[in-house]
Amino acid sequence: MKRLFVLLFSFLTLNAFAEAPAEGGEFEPGAMITHHIADDYIWHFADGAVVYLPVILVDNGEFKVFSSHNFYNEDHETVPYDGYALDHGRIYKLDANGEPIVHEGFASWFDPSLIDLSITKNVASMLLSVVLLLVIFSVIAGRYKSNPKAAPSGIQSFFEPIVVFIRDEIAKANIGPKYQRYMPYLLTVFFFIWFNNLLGLMPGGANLTGNIAVTMVLALLTLFITLFSSNKGYWKHIFATPGVPAWLAPIMIPVELMGIITKPISLMIRLFANITAGHIIILSLFSLIFIFESLAVSPLSVAFSIFMMFLELFVALLQAYIFTLLSAMYFGGAVEEHDHVDDMGFGDGTHH
Template sequence: MVISNKALRFIIATFVICLPFISFANPETATTNAQNVESQEGSKSGHEAHAEPTDVKSEIKEFINHHLLDAHDFTFNANKETGEHYGFSLPIILWDNGLQMFSSSEFHHGPIADVAEHNGNFYKIHHEKIYKTDASGELTEEHGHPTNVRPLDLSITKSVFGILTVALVMFLVFAGLAKSYAKNGGISSGVGRFFEPLVLYVRDEIAIPNIGEKHYKKYMSYLLTIFFFILFLNILGLAPFGFNVTGNITITLSLAVLTYLITTFTANKNYWSHMLWMPGVPVILRPVLALIELLGTIIKPFSLMIRLYANMMAGHVVLMSIIGLMFIFKSWIGSSLSFVLAFALSILEILVAFLQAYIFTMLSSLYFGAGNEEHHHEEAHH
């Protein structure tokens, strides 16, 4: 890291200061002109292939749904009147007979809406999924799902962008914290200092009590990374950028899979013997128990996945719905009431952000601890 600390801070500060000018989602202009938009939609080279919502309620619903999904471009705000999107496009990377890379803006610049042409192939983006089509951009649908071929989509989507940002921030913060110890004679300094108590909390209150003094060290990297990764992404989701990364099933699935894999591959003999051939129970019951136990190992990470996903998703849905209520009420009392509610809920969501990070880390360490349990209740079985 050769970037000067001061310059970096200045850049970040400037960026944060500029955020309000570009980022606040402002559906009001869109809602007040809902009718207008609809009439004009035909003439525009539309940005959404699906039917535009006709009233405020369904527009809000559509807006929320759009927010909850991953996206292939980064839109801070859209002016539906002029059809302009404020944001930036992200790279699309497809694996379709070789690597296909182009900008997401190509979906909007072609002659047909949401269809991009690259190396002679035509791709259509439909509900943030990319399908291979012909030049006309038609999708053959069956049971409401398109049956067109979907190439492997390795695009840098909004979520990937968010993950990369968080990864970078985490690296800067914690590498900085690590360096500050050497510089400051064993006492942390700088931004990282704020996170030192959290690091210690993860070690002393999560890892050591659940895994045990003996084995906890090998899991620390994973537990700390996952804790701060979830925490930072949760907080990022609350910031007005429109990220919903931890409320994405793919992300929570991958985290749960990692926890499952680590539990499975670092578990000791005792864990497996208790799982596959439970000592101390009649032999006939043992295969049944093994089945239940094996199922349990999969249910545990599954519950991790669903818990984080559902919590963050629900938080975003409720928060955005209440914000949306402001535009439905359109009265001083109702709108200000829902503002107060949204404000209170935002604070609650900050708590949830910390809580979910804590719970995910706690349960992961609990599973690791179970995998590393010593053979101490031997006498009970004989």
């Protein structure tokens, strides 16, 4: 474990060193940090250990697949290729003059005719995490299948308490008798987030769960599952909240409807912001060395980073738990029998 951390820090430090000259002499911590937490078309483990990932473009319905190596010259500078240019982590179509095409009525970064389905660093990291998930849990499932009544052993005994915790403390406690239906989603989302949070902390790891697209998809899945499993009571609470006088309806209904949307938005932002913030803090602490241009700062900066790293290991688990817990609570609210519940929607009222 200790060795792993030493390795981790040496990698991160090397990266920071490597980044400084590449971005034009002057060290810009903001640019370095943004570059580290953003998605990329290459996977930069360390200088000399770069994986060029495939670029997949759908340009007006036409598939184009090529290596992202084409966007880089020998000096690791971005160059245009085949009418496309890479700039700030996005691919743009170029016009005849070599300038990015800007479509009227859209943001400059958005091109409706170009769909970018590249296997980016985040996608590659996600695929890796999925392979890990599938391997680990199929091994565990195999153990359960081969001797279902034996006490858990090895990796099985590590994950079993977590699975049981999710089932008992998250699903059963918040959803109630219909929890079984939501178990696959809750377990998958928990382990997906946790694994990717941890992978993001690995040296050279991608900031997948700190990417808003990923958290958005997860939050939307929670929203859709909530809406599809909602019963009459759920909608009754929105359009005729019990215990609220009718004349308040013009205020209550929009607020409640907004609540449907704000729940997944909060899920999306919470995970994204927590993970990204952790990465930013650790990278900032390392940047201090280069900002002060003094080796004397490094012990302090490393000490703080180690502390932050432990905190991040905890946050990685905590955020996975919170996302799963809140999803379970939303599902619980959707399937709950709402009759005579006087709890203002917090689910803590007495049931009759």
